[in-house]
Amino acid sequence: MSAEEVVVSVDQARCVGTGLCAATAPADLELGPDGRARPRRARTEALTEVTEAAELCPMEAIAVHLAATGEQLAPNW
Amino acid sequence: MSLDHTDPSAAAPLVPLHCLRAAEAGPPTLTELMTGTPVWWVRRHADVRQVLTDPRLNRVDLFAPDAPAITAYPNILDDPDTILNIDGADHQRLRRTVQRAFTPRAIERWRPWVASVVDDLVDSLAGAEQPVELVAAFTRPLPVVVISRLMGLDGLDLKRLSHWSDHALSASAYTPQAVQEAMLDFGMFGAQLMAERRRNPGEDLVSSLVKAADEDGEVTELQIIKLIIGLVVAGHETTMTTLGNGLVFLLTEARQAWQELAGDEQRAATVAEQLLRSVPLGDSTVSPGLLRRAVADVEIGGVLIPAGAVVAADSFAANHDPEVYPGDWRQGLLAPPSTPHLTFGAGPHHCLGAWLARMELELALHRLARRLPELRLAVPVEDIDWRRGLVTRSPQTLPVTW
Numbered sequence: 001m002s003a004e005e006v007v008v009s010v011d012q013a014r015c016v017g018t019g020l021c022a023a024t025a026p027a028d029l030e031l032g033p034d035g036r037a038r039p040r041r042a043r044t045e046a047l048t049e050v051t052e053a054a055e056l057c058p059m060e061a062i063a064v065h066l067a068a069t070g071e072q073l074a075p076n077w
Numbered sequence: 078m079s080l081d082h083t084d085p086s087a088a089a090p091l092v093p094l095h096c097l098r099a100a101e102a103g104p105p106t107l108t109e110l111m112t113g114t115p116v117w118w119v120r121r122h123a124d125v126r127q128v129l130t131d132p133r134l135n136r137v138d139l140f141a142p143d144a145p146a147i148t149a150y151p152n153i154l155d156d157p158d159t160i161l162n163i164d165g166a167d168h169q170r171l172r173r174t175v176q177r178a179f180t181p182r183a184i185e186r187w188r189p190w191v192a193s194v195v196d197d198l199v200d201s202l203a204g205a206e207q208p209v210e211l212v213a214a215f216t217r218p219l220p221v222v223v224i225s226r227l228m229g230l231d232g233l234d235l236k237r238l239s240h241w242s243d244h245a246l247s248a249s250a251y252t253p254q255a256v257q258e259a260m261l262d263f264g265m266f267g268a269q270l271m272a273e274r275r276r277n278p279g280e281d282l283v284s285s286l287v288k289a290a291d292e293d294g295e296v297t298e299l300q301i302i303k304l305i306i307g308l309v310v311a312g313h314e315t316t317m318t319t320l321g322n323g324l325v326f327l328l329t330e331a332r333q334a335w336q337e338l339a340g341d342e343q344r345a346a347t348v349a350e351q352l353l354r355s356v357p358l359g360d361s362t363v364s365p366g367l368l369r370r371a372v373a374d375v376e377i378g379g380v381l382i383p384a385g386a387v388v389a390a391d392s393f394a395a396n397h398d399p400e401v402y403p404g405d406w407r408q409g410l411l412a413p414p415s416t417p418h419l420t421f422g423a424g425p426h427h428c429l430g431a432w433l434a435r436m437e438l439e440l441a442l443h444r445l446a447r448r449l450p451e452l453r454l455a456v457p458v459e460d461i462d463w464r465r466g467l468v469t470r471s472p473q474t475l476p477v478t479w
């Protein structure tokens with residue numbers, strides 16, 4: 001396992017379905033048929049894209065954690 | 078089922094907005110817009126959310142050559158270069174150029190400054206001779222001053238601005254030619270602003286928007302200009318309306334909540350959120366909801382909506398859907414809504430300014446209640462003179478004493 005691996009999660013109760021995250025990190029986030037965003041894979045290395053998505057989300061519904069330690073990387077305000 | 082299109086001015090005195098009852102949530106039904114165009118009226122929370130998030134329903138096709146008439150008068154919100162009328166990848170591109178400036182965190186940085194604007198307004202009205210007229214002294218200037226500062230428009234001529242917004246959506250009051258001239262003039266203002274901030278960028282929102290759009294390279298000049306002038310006014314009418322109608326409720330029927338608002342900002346934020354959910358912006362006479370057009374056959378709430386149909390997402394009804402929000406909203410003012418409400422819409426066009434509007438409302442209510450806990454209306458509620466727009470209705474004047 002690479003040290004760069006991160007886990008993306010979406011709080012679906014907060015998500016208002018803008019699709020901004022899916023447009024920003026299409027390999028890692030998509031809109032489900034219920035109009036709510038969801039991760040596309042369990043882990044990813046695309047830290048730049050998912051961080052951008054987490055920071056753009058108008059509902060702060062996305063979190064990015066380091067897979068190895070669980071440390072929250074984004075949003076990191 | 079059909080909407081009541083009779084002119085409300087001919088009827089009995091208008092009731093305050095918080096006394097209007099939302100339509101019952103049920104499956105989509107066919108009704109008509111004011112233009113006579115058939116429209117699918119969608120009311121359940123889940124269905125409204127679907128209409129606003131499903132890519133098979135969009136804004137751009139509302140203005141396609143084959144589209145039926147949705148408004149009786151040409152108006153600014155029909156402009157094809159306006160962010161609200163762009164969809165898909167083009168919309169995402171444009172939206173991303175401004176989104177960063179409007180995230181909850183970005184807006185939070187403006188809190189001390191928004192609070193100082195609110196405090197200045199409260200100070201000067203609290204020192205004035207009673208009765209004070211709260212629309213002129215508070216609800217109308219607040220959103221204008223805030224957005225002017227964010228956009229670096231400190232020298233903006235407010236008379237010119239109100240001329241533009243008076244013409245923007247006003248139906249019969251002006252000739253189509255006068256409306257067109259006003260909008261052209263407003264567009265010129267936006268174009269000059271864009272050019273100036275491109276040459277001389279500052280820390281303001283316009284500069285960052287122009288920079289982001291230039292870096293992207295595919296956002297068109299016209300889209301930037303329309304976004305700039307849209308941002309100047311998008312929050313005026315809406316924020317003023319929400320605040321004015323909220324005050325009518327709090328100062329008459331909810332005096333207990335008014336006292337509690339003064340307590341802390343968090344409580345004020347909760348009350349603001351519940352008012353946003355519960356009190357509608359207007360009477361829904363022109364349209365029963367936010368409009369979209371189906372680009373393919375789509376099933377909503379068990380009903381097949383055919384491609385080409387116009388659909389209205391009634392967020393007022395959805396915000397009172399008993400499946401999602403059981404109980405009387407008046408009893409729940411001090412607890413946050415369990416599920417996000419739909420007053421700011423949902424999906425790609427979810428209100429860009431939602432967090433700014435929330436902050437303005439929260440601080441306005443909190444600071445006013447803290448300073449003037451005994452604030453009350455100086456006229457009976459039946460005597461309120463209403464400002465009636467196409468979509469909104471709010472007090473024209475709100476005389477108060479304390």
Ligand code: HEM
Binds near residue numbers: 316433
């Ligand atoms: C209480 C105040 C406000 C309310 C109730 C409100 C409501 C809405 C609604 C319902 C929409 C979506 C319309 C649709 O989907 O058909 C919207 C979009 C929008 N709002 Fe607001 N708004 C408010 C304040 C503001 C403020 C303060 C700003 C600007 C600073 C703003 C800027 C926008 C923009 C730019 C859009 C279009 C977004 C897009 O198409 O991507 N709004 N608003």
Ligand code: HEM
Binds near residue numbers: 160
């Ligand atoms: C980005 C562009 C804009 C957006 C997203 C926007 C959004 C909105 C929204 C959501 C409403 C509430 C009505 C509804 O729910 O349908 C509204 C009302 C209004 N807006 Fe805008 N707006 C924009 C541009 C403008 C411009 C350029 C003007 C004037 C120059 C303007 C003037 C008004 C007025 C006067 C109302 C009250 C409507 C009525 O009740 O008659 N808006 N706007």
Ligand code: SF4
Binds near residue numbers: 017020
């Ligand atoms: S950006 Fe946020 S609100 Fe929008 S779809 Fe993604 S998670 Fe949902």
